[in-house]
Amino acid sequence: MSTADHEVRTARAYLSRVAEPPAPALATLVTHVGPVLAAHLVRSGEVPPEVGKETDARRLVHQPEHDLAAAAAAGARLVVPEDDEWPAWPLAAFDLATARGLVAPLALWVRGRQPLSELVERAVAVVGARAATAYGETMAAEIGHGLAGRGITVVSGAAYGIDGAAHRGALAAEGTTLAALACGIDLSYPAGHTRLLDQIAATGAVISEYPPGSVAARHRFLVRNRLIAGLTEGTVVVEAGVRSGSRNTAATARALGRVVMAVPGPVTSAMSVGCHALIRDEAALLVGRVEEVVESVGRLGLDLADEPEAARRHTDDLDPETLRVHEALPQRGGRSAEEVAFESGVPLNRVRALLPTLELSGHAERCDEGWRCPRRPRAPSTRPSSDAVLRPTRAPPHPPG
C-alpha cells in the first residue's frame, strides 16, 4: 500500500488546522496547485480573497508536526487523498455536489487499524435522535446488528440515543462500525461515550476532519453529518423529531445521490415525526427490517428482501367460483347441489362439476343431507394468520336472526 510522503501529509495537516471546514475555495486551490504549494500560499497570505476569507484567521498557526504528534499520541493518524486508503470512491460524489456547498474533506484524522477505504467499501449510516425512545434504540441496535452481521460497516455519529445504539448493535454482532466526530480525534464527545469510542476504534474506526483539540460545536455537527452521508451507500434515519440533525444528514445523503431511508413508528411519538415527514414529503424509503435496508442499498438486485411471510389459508388455491361454492357448504347438516347453487349463485351444472373436485381436495364431503364442509380443513396453516378481517371464522358466518 502506498502512502503519501511526509511533505504532503504535513501540508494537509496544516490546512486541516487553518481552515474551518467546509472551505470550498481552499479545496479548489488545493485541487489546482496541490496541497504543498497551497499550504505555502496560504501561510504567506498570497491567496485569492475567497481563500483568504477561509484561512486568514488561523493561517499563522503552523503546527502540523505538533498536531500529527497529538494524533499519534491518541492512537490516530492523518489520512490524506494521496494515500491508498483514502475513500476516494465514495467521496467522489462530492465533486458533483460542490455547487450545493458540499465539499469533500481535505484530510481525515483516523483512529483504528484498518484501511479506511476498506472500512467504507460497503457502509450504511444509521442515525437519529439523541433523545430516542426505547423503541428507537431497539430498532437502531437491531438494524446495526443486522447490517454488521452481513459485513456492512455501520456509520454513525457516536451521539447518545440512536447513534450509540446503532454502534453498539454492530459491536454486538462483532461487526465493523465507524464513528464520525464533530470534535478532534483526541477528544471523546459525548464524554459518556469514551469507552464506546474506544471499542469502535479497536475494531472499526473513529474519524474526524477537525485537528486535535477541536471542541464540538453546533455548526460542526452539521458539517460532520455530510461525512456520515458521504461515506455510506445509504442513510437510515431511525428516529427524528420535527427538526433534527438527522434530517440534515438525510438531505445531504440525497444531495449526494445516496439512498435515504426512514424507520416508521407510532404517529403519536414525537420522535417518529421526522421519520414520517421524510417518508411522506421527501420520498424516503420506509424500512422496517434490516433486509429492507440491505435491499434498498443492494447492488443489482442481489439482496432482494423476502416478502414478509403470509399465512396460507387452505382455500387459497381455489378460484373465485369454486370458493363461492365452498363457502356455500354448511358446517353442520348438509345441502343439496341445488341449494348450494342457489346459495352461491353459481349455475347448478357448474356446482355439480365442482363439488366432486372439492371433495377430492378435501374441501367438501358428502353426508346424508347432501354436501357439507369437512370438520377439519385439509392443511392448517403453520403460523397464525395476521389477517384480521376473516380470522375468527373460516366458514360463512351466520348472523343472528
Place this chain on the structure above:
Amino acid sequence: MSTADHEVRTARAYLSRVAEPPAPALATLVTHVGPVLAAHLVRSGEVPPEVGKETDARRLVHQPEHDLAAAAAAGARLVVPEDDEWPAWPLAAFDLATARGLVAPLALWVRGRQPLSELVERAVAVVGARAATAYGETMAAEIGHGLAGRGITVVSGAAYGIDGAAHRGALAAEGTTLAALACGIDLSYPAGHTRLLDQIAATGAVISEYPPGSVAARHRFLVRNRLIAGLTEGTVVVEAGVRSGSRNTAATARALGRVVMAVPGPVTSAMSVGCHALIRDEAALLVGRVEEVVESVGRLGLDLADEPEAARRHTDDLDPETLRVHEALPQRGGRSAEEVAFESGVPLNRVRALLPTLELSGHAERCDEGWRCPRRPRAPSTRPSSDAVLRPTRAPPHPPG
C-alpha cells in the same frame, strides 16, 4: 328529487336477488337494454350464455315485492341508478375499471334518511384490521372524528377493530358515517355491532348490494370492499396484517384512481406490517394526522396541512458565518475578538464587524475579558424543542480534558 318508477325498481330488486355480485355480463346487459327488459330476459332464460352463468342458479326466484317489503320492514329502501340520489359520480370510476373485473352495483339497499349521493359527496374510507391494537383503534377513532368534524363522511365496513373505531369516532364528532355490509340490509354483521349499525343508520347510512336475508360470506367481504373504495375519494388503511382485506380495499381504490393512504406504526407490530408494505411497495401515502388525510384527498390545494410546528432557536436567524462567531463566544470568562476569530475560523475584520451586531441582537455581550455569550438567550422558545441532537446545550459543548 325525482325517483325511478316502480317497474324499474322492481326489476332491479329482482336482479339484485338473482345475480351474485359482481355480475359483469348482467351489468352489460342492463346497460344495453335497461333493467326492465333485462329482468324479463333473465327470468325467461333468454340471455347470452355469459349472463346465464351469472343468473341461471337463481333466475326463478322472483320475489322483488317481498324483498322490497322486507327492506322496508328493516327501515331500508332500494336505491337504483335511475334515482336522483344514486351516487353516479363516484361510481362512474367503475366504467373505466370494468376490464379489471370491477363492476358497479346494480342497485343499493340503503338504511338511513339522507339522500345517498349527498352522503358520499365528500367521503373518505377508513378501514383496517379486525384484530386491531389499542394504538390502531385510537388512530382510527381520531381520524374518523377529525374527518367527520370537517364534514367528510367516514365510510367503513362496520367490522370489529379499526372499522368500528372509525365509525364511532365519526359519531362522536356528530358527523356522518356510512357502513357498507357484506350481508343483507336487514341483518347485523357482526352481531355485536347491532347497536352501532342502528346509530350509523340514524344519522348516516348503512348500505348493501345484497338482498334482504343474505348472509355474510368471505367472498362477499371482498366484493363489498370495492364499494367502500368506490364511494370514497380515498382510503386510509389504519392497521393491516401482512395479508388483509384492507389491502384488498386499497388495491381496489388504486384501480379506481382513488388516493390510497396508510398510517404507520411500530415496525414491531404485526398489525402495522400491512400498512408499511402499502407505503413501501405500493406507494401509499403515509398519513399520521387527519390534516394529512384531508390534504391528500383535498381539492385544488384548498386543504394543505400545516407543517408540524418546529421550535425556533434564538440563533435561527443567524447566517452560518455569524453563527460560527456566536458559537465561539464563551459562556464564562471572555474572549478577545482575535481569539474569537481564531476559534471560529472567521477572518478578524469580519469578527470585529459581527460582534457589535450580535451584541445588538442580544447574542453577545462585552465583559472585562472581551466578549462572551449572554447568560440568558434573547428569546426562549415557547415550546420544548423536539430536536434531539442539540437540545441539552445551546452553547458550544465542552468535552472533557
